[in-house]
Amino acid sequence: MQPEIVKFNDNVYQIDVLMEDKPGRMSCYYIDSSNPILIEVGPSNSFPYLVSALNSLGIENVNRSAITHLHLDHVGGIGHVVEKYKDHFVYIHELGIKHLPNPEKLWNAVAAIYTEDWLTENWGKIKPTPIENIKILKDGFNFDLGNNRKLASIYSPGHAKHHFSFYDSLSKTIFMGDTLGLIYPHGDFVQPNLPPPDFNRNILIKTLEDISRLELNYIGIAHFGIHENPYKLIDDAIISIDKWVNFINDIPELSNKEAAQKLEEWVTQNYKSLKIDEQTIKNYMQNSNFEMQVWGLRNSLI
Numbered sequence: 001m002q003p004e005i006v007k008f009n010d011n012v013y014q015i016d017v018l019m020e021d022k023p024g025r026m027s028c029y030y031i032d033s034s035n036p037i038l039i040e041v042g043p044s045n046s047f048p049y050l051v052s053a054l055n056s057l058g059i060e061n062v063n064r065s066a067i068t069h070l071h072l073d074h075v076g077g078i079g080h081v082v083e084k085y086k087d088h089f090v091y092i093h094e095l096g097i098k099h100l101p102n103p104e105k106l107w108n109a110v111a112a113i114y115t116e117d118w119l120t121e122n123w124g125k126i127k128p129t130p131i132e133n134i135k136i137l138k139d140g141f142n143f144d145l146g147n148n149r150k151l152a153s154i155y156s157p158g159h160a161k162h163h164f165s166f167y168d169s170l171s172k173t174i175f176m177g178d179t180l181g182l183i184y185p186h187g188d189f190v191q192p193n194l195p196p197p198d199f200n201r202n203i204l205i206k207t208l209e210d211i212s213r214l215e216l217n218y219i220g221i222a223h224f225g226i227h228e229n230p231y232k233l234i235d236d237a238i239i240s241i242d243k244w245v246n247f248i249n250d251i252p253e254l255s256n257k258e259a260a261q262k263l264e265e266w267v268t269q270n271y272k273s274l275k276i277d278e279q280t281i282k283n284y285m286q287n288s289n290f291e292m293q294v295w296g297l298r299n300s301l302i
Contacts, residue, residue: 037064044080063087064088150168156176
């Protein structure tokens with residue numbers, strides 16, 4: 001299986017890195033300019049697909065990457081990237097200085113949710129990143145892409161306290177990682193992504209409202225792809241977040257496992273009422289960990 005590459009306006013490339021050996025699960029982005037940059041690297045097991053895609057574009061070296069946040073499906077492969085590409089620097093939230101050179105805590109936190117066996121098989125073991133290859137992001141930092149083109153770093157917590165989004169001044173694309181939510185290939189609606197321990201309803205909605213004030217042509221998310229109608233998608237995300245918060249708030253007597261089952265049934269029924277096709281619904285259900293969502297939602301209500 002070969003990674004699919006889609007070229008958008010102004011030399012923005014969307015790369016499907018075949019996370020978990022499945023298409024349409026994880027997007028990384030490459031902005032080709034006189035001073036290019038890679039956005040996201042995916043998990044360790046996606047690293048060969050990422051390299052294959054870059055090679056197919058004639059790219060033999062990548063000097064820098066910008067990572068939205070420290071969740072392993074976004075940053076897990078960075079140790080491999082730094083090892084392969086000469087003088088590669090990764091730009092990430094300041095917590096990266098603590099965790100990327102010694103990733104055991106990140107690994108254990110995710111393994112506690114997914115199990116170590118699942119994590120090893122699907123996302124792969126992490127390689128440490130040398131501290132000298134890590135650069136700390138600050139809100140408002142601008143990457144110089146050349147020819148007066150900038151990529152602005154925007155601190156965007158709510159999904160995770162270590163989350164940044166990146167705004168391309170030329171294409172007017174906001175690369176949002178997981179801040180918007182999930183859009184598995186079809187492009188019609190947003191499903192919330194609200195994991196523990198950092199999901200915070202008020203902070204996340206403020207982040208989305210702040211982003212909606214930018215001049216936007218496109219939204220690029222990790223799961224999955226670049227989409228038009230950015231303002232509608234942001235509005236849809238805000239509405240869906242509140243619906244999920246209210247649903248879980250109304251069933252406090254159920255265990256996380258029981259609540260997750262109820263949430264999945266409710267979400268499935270909502271999609272059916274919207275006349276969403278069965279295959280799309282199945283795609284969302286298979287790629288959603290509803291018990292983790294309940295954990296994140298309830299943690300935010302404490």
